[in-house]
Amino acid sequence: MSHCADICLALIFLSVLLGMAANRLMELVKIMAFQGTIVSILPVLLEAGQRDAAGLGFMAVMLTVKGLVMPLALYAAIKKVANLREVEPFVGYRASIFSALALVLAAGFIDRTLAPFMPPTHVMLMPASIATIGAGFFLMMARRKAITQVIGYLMLENGIYLTGIALAGETHSQRLLEFGVLLDLLAGVMIMGIIINRINQTFDDVDTGMLGSLRD
Amino acid sequence: METFFLAISFIIAAGVLPFLFLRSSRLMRGSAVIMTAAGGLTGLLFAARAMTTATPPAATFLLPGGLRVLMQVDAVSAFFLLPIFLVAPVAALYSFHYTRAQGPRAAAGYLFFSLLTAAMAAVVCAADITGFIIAWELMSISSFFLVIHDFGKKESRRAGYIYLLFAQAGAMVIFATFALAYGKSGSLDFASFATMPAQARILVFVLAFIGFGSKAGIIPLHTWLPHAHPAAESHVSALMSGVMIKMGIYGMVRFYAILRPPGPGCAMLLILTGAVTGVLGVVLALGQHDLKRLLAYHSVENIGIIVLGLGIGMLGAATGHPLMALLGFAGGLLHVLNHALFKSLLFMGAGSVQRGAATLNIEQLGGLMKRMPLSGTCFLAGSLAICGLPPFNGFVSEFLVYSGGFQGVANSEAQMFTALAAVISLAVIGGLAVACFTKVVGVVFLGEPRSEKAKIAPPAGRCMQAAMVLLAVACLGIGLGAPWFIALARRAAGPLLATPTPMPAPLDTAAYAIALAAAGFLLLLAILAAGRGLLAHGRPAESATWGCGFSSPTPRMQYTGSSFAAEIVGFYRPFVIIRRDFSGIHGLFPPLSSFRSHTIDLVELGIRRWLARSVMALTGKIRWLQHGHIQLYIAYIFFAMLGLLLWLMV
Structure with a gap:
């Protein structure tokens, strides 16, 4: 089982790198679906994982939300707004990949410094979660379109979910955390959806750069 | 103390009940007036009893979150309760016809009116920092909403803004006072502030004086008053000017009683x-x-x-x-x-x-x-x-x-x-x-x-x-x-x-003399009026007054208020600027000309010209931080968090 978990974590790192390097929105959505799936099944594969009916049921719910519902919603949103193809970066793709590598390094460093204060957990879990959080922030900061901000937010949430797994020895408290985050996410995505809609209506585009003209 | 809480409940009910009668304006206003009157009378009864008992009534209760609130009503508190419970019902009675034309929106006015009344009563009775702060802020905020009752008007919004600024700036100084007092005495109870060293007590008192002065309207912290009162409704002005600004005075008195600098x-x-x-x-x-x-x-x-x-x-x-x-x-x-x-x-x-x-x-x-x-x-x-x-x-x-x-x-x-x-x-x-x-x-x-x-x-x-x-x-x-x-x-x-002081005999007799002279004066007035009615029965004679030689005087020729006051105000010119706009009278057949004069509050001018402008100039320098790019705002959050994390790790 431990090997499977390791493979999953490696895939998460891969999704982080791919996500930051992606230049097409559809590609990014697929990566999100992939990441969501991996992140959802990871808790069951860990050694301390809960593999009874409750644990599996929870996994199923997560899988549906992260791996299916959210990506489909994003897919629908992108389809709805016609001229959405490229992610339109502020930071170039090469620089993005470079930042992704730097981020993985930084995650390792932060994990090492934090390790003494943390409950013992799977080796690469903490760096993976920190890298995912960082990648979420990166997508929010370095991409122009409002929809990439939603994607960044979702990735951030994946990272928080991983951190939750790492921090919680007790699975119940982790679930509590996760439900709280999900609620947060729902609100966040809804607000972002409304904002995207509004920006689109007002400026005939979803470029958040246009919002700069609204400041007083 | 139960009587006090009963009075507060009545007054809160006066704010809530109008929302049940939104359909009938008369019923809505009537319910508010009756409940406020009931609350006022109960409160007066309580205050009168609290003035005369030897042991001040007190109450303690716990707020959610484990905060303890202590309330105590000594003679000072009870005395300040008198104007609150006297003026609020009368102002409510006044509002019955005053808000007649307002429709359902009057209910919002009554809600904040009752909240303000209840908050003021709570301010006066609070005996520790927690309760006082809660009551004080409730008072400031509910009165702010009363000031912007006519929020459709630009002046009202501006007045509300100025009021909020002064109220919260004052509150900030009060918080600083409390923080200092808490730091020095280590206790939230007002009574324990007395144990602080003399220097600290003086400092705390001066800070409290400034903070409460902003609410009371001492110069130079008075500039919100002339904006807020014209904007608010008259019964609200009555309550705010008559009672609320006295809460600032109460704060000074309370802190003097505790600290004795x-x-x-x-x-x-x-x-x-x-x-x-x-x-x-x-x-x-x-x-x-x-x-x-x-x-x-x-x-x-x-x-x-x-x-x-x-x-x-x-x-x-x-x-x-x-x-x-x-x-x-x-x-x-x-x-x-x-x-x-x-x-x-x-x-x-x-x-x-x-x-x-x-x-x-x-x-x-x-x-x-x-x-x-x-x-x-x-x-x-x-x-x-x-x-x-x-x-x-x-x-x-x-x-x-x-x-x-x-x-x-x-x-x-x-x-x-x-x-x-x-x-x-x-x-x-x-x-x-x-x-x-x-x-x-x-x-x-x-x-x-x-x-x-x-x-x-x-x-x-x-x-x-x-x-x-x-x-x-x-x-x-x-x-x-x-x-x-x-x-x-x-x-x-x-x-x-410090010590109970008896009134010396001459002053005691002077008090009676005042009352007697007042009564005698009134009696004389009544006799004169009656005599005039008896002697000069019928209508008074009507004739033209001396019209300065004008053949057809108009009301516009009357002495104006400004001209009456001009001489006196002119004497104090260094402190009060009079600005005149006069178009002048030119030629033998002068065209339409105009004259306008208004006085300028030097303090307000100073605040606007020196304080506000320099702050604006300073903040203008960091205005580029607010550029409208969401990505960079997120970057601010990210780097702030990162910075905090690193700070924790180092």
């Missing part, structure tokens, strides 16, 4: 501030054209008188003259009650004028005594009271403050100069106030109407008149019952004095 320094600070506030307040009032703005500046003036009284009391206490202390404190406290009564009366009178003549501009009014005789008479009574003339209540309290000042002049060589300055500024304030109200009553109520609307102004609604008559009678009652009310104020001043 040693030395005469704090007392001199209060006397100086009081004198400046009083004199400048009344001078600025003289220059106003807007009736409510004028009254707002008079509130500033009266706060000055109260602060002077407190300062004299503190000076007496600091220099070991218990009688001076007693007179100063009792005078200041009694003036709190008196001002609450006559200022709310005057604001209600202004409201009647506004409802009747559709304007508050003094220069467009005139002759209203004929159109609204009862409102006019009540306004006149309030004017006499605020000028400190017998037989009304203002005289009684100012007499006490004067006596305190003269005690200082006579007995304390070291502080003679300060006491003398206080007495002289009191005299100046009194004289100017008389001039100012001569102007108001003369221009607004006498003479001929200066506008079409003023010509046809209907008398105020019945409830509005009833409220004003009640207050006028109360003003007269305190003047007639001077000995009893002086005794009341002495009891309230008890916790402020």
Whole structure:
């Protein structure tokens, strides 16, 4: 089982790198679906994982939300707004990949410094979660379109979910955390959806750069 | 204490019930008035009992989150409850006809009105930091919503903004006071602040004086008053100016009672501030054209008188003259009650004028005594009271403050100069106030109407008149019952004095003499009026007045309020700027020309020109931080978090 978990974590790192390097929105959505799936099944594969009916049921719910519902919603949103193809970066793709590598390094460093204060957990879990959080922030900061901000937010949430797994020895408290985050996410995505809609209506585009003209 | 909570429940109900009767305006307003009246009466009963019992009633309860709130009602608190529970029901009664045309939106007004009343009562009773802060903020915020009741108007929003700014800036200083006191004493209870070292106590008192001064409206922290009062509805102005600004005074009194800062320094600070506030307040009032703005500046003036009284009391206490202390404190406290009564009366009178003549501009009014005789008479009574003339209540309290000042002049060589300055500024304030109200009553109520609307102004609604008559009678009652009310104020001043001080016999007889003279004066007036009615039966003779040789005089030729005040205001020109716009008269057949003058509040100008502009210039430099790019805003959050994380790790 431990090997499977390791493979999953490696895939998460891969999704982080791919996500930051992606230049097409559809590609990014697929990566999100992939990441969501991996992140959802990871808790069951860990050694301390809960593999009874409750644990599996929870996994199923997560899988549906992260791996299916959210990506489909994003897919629908992108389809709805016609001229959405490229992610339109502020930071170039090469620089993005470079930042992704730097981020993985930084995650390792932060994990090492934090390790003494943390409950013992799977080796690469903490760096993976920190890298995912960082990648979420990166997508929010370095991409122009409002929809990439939603994607960044979702990735951030994946990272928080991983951190939750790492921090919680007790699975119940982790679930509590996760439900709280999900609620947060729902609100966040809804607000972002409304904002995207509004920006689109007002400026005939979803470029958040246009919002700069609204400041007083 | 149960009685107190019952009163508060009644008053909260007065705010909630109107929402159940949104359909019927009459039922809505009626329910609010009746519940406020019930709350007021219950509260008065409680306050009267709390004044007379030896052990102050107290209550403790826990808030969610484990915060403990302590409430205690000593004589000072009970005394401050009197104006709250007196003015709130009368103001509510006044509002019954005043808010007639508002429709369902009046319910929101009643909600915040009741919240404000309840919050003020809680402020007065709070005995620890937690309860006090909650009540204080509730009071500030509910009154803010009352100020912006007419939020459709730009001036109202601006007034609300200015008010919020001053209220919260003051609250910030109060919080700093509490933080300092908590840091030094290690306890949230007010009572334990007394154990702090002397230096800390002085510092805390000065900070508290500034913070509470912003609410009370001492100069230079008064600039919100002349904006907020014209914007608010009249019964709200009555409650805010009559009672709410006294919460600032309460704060000063409470902190003095706890801290007793040693030395005469704090007392001199209060006397100086009081004198400046009083004199400048009344001078600025003289220059106003807007009736409510004028009254707002008079509130500033009266706060000055109260602060002077407190300062004299503190000076007496600091220099070991218990009688001076007693007179100063009792005078200041009694003036709190008196001002609450006559200022709310005057604001209600202004409201009647506004409802009747559709304007508050003094220069467009005139002759209203004929159109609204009862409102006019009540306004006149309030004017006499605020000028400190017998037989009304203002005289009684100012007499006490004067006596305190003269005690200082006579007995304390070291502080003679300060006491003398206080007495002289009191005299100046009194004289100017008389001039100012001569102007108001003369221009607004006498003479001929200066506008079409003023010509046809209907008398105020019945409830509005009833409220004003009640207050006028109360003003007269305190003047007639001077000995009893002086005794009341002495009891309230008890916790402020180090040792119980008896009233010396000459002053006691003076109190009775005041009451007797007032009664005699009234009797004489009644006899004269009756005699005039008997002798000069029938109509008075009508004839033209001397019209300065003009063949066809018009109402516009009357003396205006500005011209009446111009000479006096001109004398104080260094402190009050008069700005005149005169188009001039050119040629033998001059075309239409115009003249306009208005006074400028030097402090307000200073705040706007120096403080606000420099802050704006400074903040303008970091304005590029706000650029409108979401990505960079997220970057701010990210790097802030990262920074914090790194800071924790290092």
